[in-house]
Amino acid sequence: MEYLIALLPALFWGSVVLINVKVGGGPYNQILGTTIGAFIIGLCLFFFGDVHFTFTTVIIGMISGAFWALGQGFQLRSVDLIGVSITMPISTGLQLLGTTLFSAAFLGEWSTGTQVALGLSGLVLLIIGVIFTSVQKKGSGNSGNTKKLGKAIPILLISTVGYVVYVVIGQVFGVEGWDALFPQSIGMVIGGIILSFKHKPTVKHTSLNLLPGIVWALGNMFLFISQPKVGVGTSFSFSQMLVIVSTLGGIYLLGEQKTKRQMTFIWIGIVLIIIAAFIIGAAKG
Numbered sequence: 001m002e003y004l005i006a007l008l009p010a011l012f013w014g015s016v017v018l019i020n021v022k023v024g025g026g027p028y029n030q031i032l033g034t035t036i037g038a039f040i041i042g043l044c045l046f047f048f049g050d051v052h053f054t055f056t057t058v059i060i061g062m063i064s065g066a067f068w069a070l071g072q073g074f075q076l077r078s079v080d081l082i083g084v085s086i087t088m089p090i091s092t093g094l095q096l097l098g099t100t101l102f103s104a105a106f107l108g109e110w111s112t113g114t115q116v117a118l119g120l121s122g123l124v125l126l127i128i129g130v131i132f133t134s135v136q137k138k139g140s141g142n143s144g145n146t147k148k149l150g151k152a153i154p155i156l157l158i159s160t161v162g163y164v165v166y167v168v169i170g171q172v173f174g175v176e177g178w179d180a181l182f183p184q185s186i187g188m189v190i191g192g193i194i195l196s197f198k199h200k201p202t203v204k205h206t207s208l209n210l211l212p213g214i215v216w217a218l219g220n221m222f223l224f225i226s227q228p229k230v231g232v233g234t235s236f237s238f239s240q241m242l243v244i245v246s247t248l249g250g251i252y253l254l255g256e257q258k259t260k261r262q263m264t265f266i267w268i269g270i271v272l273i274i275i276a277a278f279i280i281g282a283a284k285g
Contacts, residue, residue: 006239009238010238010239014242014244015212016213018084019209021084025205025208028199030205031076031195032206034197034210036206039189040217041213043185045181051181057183059183061187062184065202066190066191067185069189069195070191071162071163072159072163075158081155084254085247085254086149090130093127094156115283121278123276129270132265132272133270133273223239241277243251
């Protein structure tokens with residue numbers, strides 16, 4: 001049962017962008033609605049949960065949440081350009097790469113030779129997996145897709161900075177778990193407003209995008225529940241399986257077209273990213 005709970009964050013987080021795309025509205029309605037949805041869950045936790053705040057928790061939590069909004073907002077812009085099934089493996093891989101390197105270099109997560117060997121092996125597999133999942137169609141008709149991918153890469157790099165800061169700032173200041181969720185949700189809404197206000201989001205499409213934010217926050221809660229039961233390394237590794245949900249959901253639920261060659265590379269890439277996540281999780285201890 002514990003491992004089933006540990007898989008729920010992957011299911012919930014992997015579904016977020018699928019719901020965003022399904023309900024539509026474009027990236028700016030999507031990010032505003034998603035952050036408000038997360039805030040609703042944070043508010044419920046504030047009133048009904050056993051949470052405790054310090055000045056550090058509130059400030060760092062809000063900063064962390066604002067950077068999450070940056071990461072999510074730019075990820076949605078990439079989805080708008082190149083689709084879910086290309087965006088999500090690249091985005092997940094870059095996030096893993098960024099958070100792992102930071103944790104190893106500055107937080108001392110790799111303190112033994114075995115951890116270094118595992119971590120570096122995981123990163124190599126991760127990079128190969130990301131490259132495989134982004135393979136484009138062959139042929140002269142592919143120049144438009146290649147240009148779109150070229151535009152999406154800088155967007156995804158900005159998204160990665162947002163996500164990595166969201167994760168590591170909490171680790172650095174010890175602001176994580178249940179106590180951080182409400183302050184983070186405040187920062188998310190602020191970030192969502194800043195990202196979207198120039199683009200005149202509509203009430204209708206913003207409201208439809210509340211659900212992805214609620215789903216994301218519930219995934220976070222299941223992660224907090226699973227960590228004491230299965231350990232940080234295992235829960236981290238399991239949560240990264242979101243890439244399977246989002247990538248295959250983009251292809252089979254949203255109807256994103258792929259050639260047989262692309263599907264082969266996507267499957268191999270997904271498997272490599274998942275193996276890399278488990279190896280990196282093992283390196284965490």
